[in-house]
Amino acid sequence: MxxxxxxxxxxxxxxxxxxxxxxxxxxxxxxxxxxxxxxxxxxxxxxxxxxxxxxxxxxxxxxGVIPFPRPAPVATQVPRTLGTDPSVEVAHNVWAANLPISRTGPDGAWLDLNLSVEVDTRSRTGGRIYPVGVDALEGLPDGRAGVTVAARDGYDGGNGRSLGAAATVTWSTDGTADRGALYPAARRAVFKVPPASLGNDFRNNVVVLVGSVPSWLENPRVFVSYPHGISGDADGDDVIESWADTFEVPTFRAPGSDALLFALRENTTVANFIELQGSAPPFATYVGADGTVVAGEGCGRLGACDLTSDEVLARVEP
The missing domain is CATH 1.20.5 (Single alpha-helices involved in coiled-coils or other helix-helix interfaces)
Incomplete structure (x- = not known):
């Protein structure tokens, strides 16, 4: 270097x-x-x-454009009773099932509504007492449940067999199919009652009204309205009150389901007036614990389809 x-x-x-x-x-x-x-x-x-x-x-x-999978809301529903009696008089001579009793007959288990009727399809004398009950309706498609309504030969030494279904009530198990503008109406089961003094008069009927309760309401209360009232014919002139009557009815658990039902037995005067005179049948209004109101079919006759919970309660006499 x-x-x-x-x-x-x-x-x-x-x-x-x-x-x-x-x-x-x-x-x-x-x-x-x-x-x-x-x-x-x-x-x-x-x-x-x-x-x-x-x-x-x-x-x-x-x-709501993109259908996200959401769990279906499960409402807390507890049967609402009015007192401790098996059935209660909710209006003049109109009795409602309050604490039904589970029974077992030759054709299976059923629920006694404590709404007995006096009928006899086998004898001209009549006079036998038949309890009215409901049992689970079989053979329904998925997503549906229901009950049959029947009078049974259960008292006075009877064998407990059903005398045939007089009506059926069905409902959606998840509530989605019943969320229309109006909730489906209750069904009326008609039982012929031969009176002791008048002979076999077809006009003397006992009618049991059975309906389901919307499954998505939280702890609902059920109110039944009669557009023409429910007072009995005190003067014998077949005149019934011309103004509406609304009252609360108890609810009970449906057999074989978590759904709630209500059932009441109409007196013969009201039943005959509705059946023979074409009077508007009763309808139900359902009020949830959070104030949600669901109107039943038939509310349009009284303009009661859009009532708030406070307005529904105001219609009920204390």
Missing amino acids: NAALSDEDLVRSLRARADLVLPEMSLDVGKTVVAGRRRRRRRAVAGSASAVAVLALVAGAAL
């Missing part, structure tokens, strides 16, 4: 020798900078698209 070289000359000489040994660098600085910028732009665009997609998904779910 030449001792006369300065420090700067020495460094330049060493760098020149190193360049001869090392291969030429293939990295193009300009192209590398451009490629980096492109990658950053692609990441930014992808991030923006993902954010927009998330926002669109949330907005769609909020508007």
Whole structure:
């Protein structure tokens, strides 16, 4: 090495020798900078698209456009009783099932509504007492449940067999099929009652009204309205009150289901008036614990389809 070289000359000489040994660098600085910028732009665009997609998904779910799977709300429903008697008189000579009794007969288990009727299809004298009961309705499609309503030969030494279903009541088990404008009306089961003094008069009927309660209401109360009232014919002139009558009825658990039902027995005067004179039948209004009101079919006759919970309660006499 030449001792006369300065420090700067020495460094330049060493760098020149190193360049001869090392291969030429293939990295193009300009192209590398451009490629980096492109990658950053692609990441930014992808991030923006993902954010927009998330926002669109949330907005769609909020508007109900995108059908997100949601668990069906399960309402807390407890039977509502009025006192401790098996059946209660909720209006003049109108009795409602309050604490039904489970029984077992030759044709299976059934629920005695404590709404007995005096009928006899086998004898001209009549006078036998038959309890009215409900049992689970079989053979329904998925998502549906129901009960049959029948009078049974259960007292006075009877064998407990059903005398045939007089009506059936069905409802949706998840509530989705019944969330229309109006809840389906209750069904009326008609039993012929031959009176002791008048002979076999077809006009003397006992009618048992059975209805289901909307499954999505929280701890509901049930109110039944008669557009023409329910007072008996005190003067014998077949005249019934011309103004509406609304009263609360108890509820009970349906056999074979968690659904709630209500049932009441109409007196013969009201039953005959409705059947023979074409009077508007009764309808139910359901009020949940949170104030939600569901109107039953028939409410239009009294303009009661859009009542609030306070307005429904105001119609009930204390």
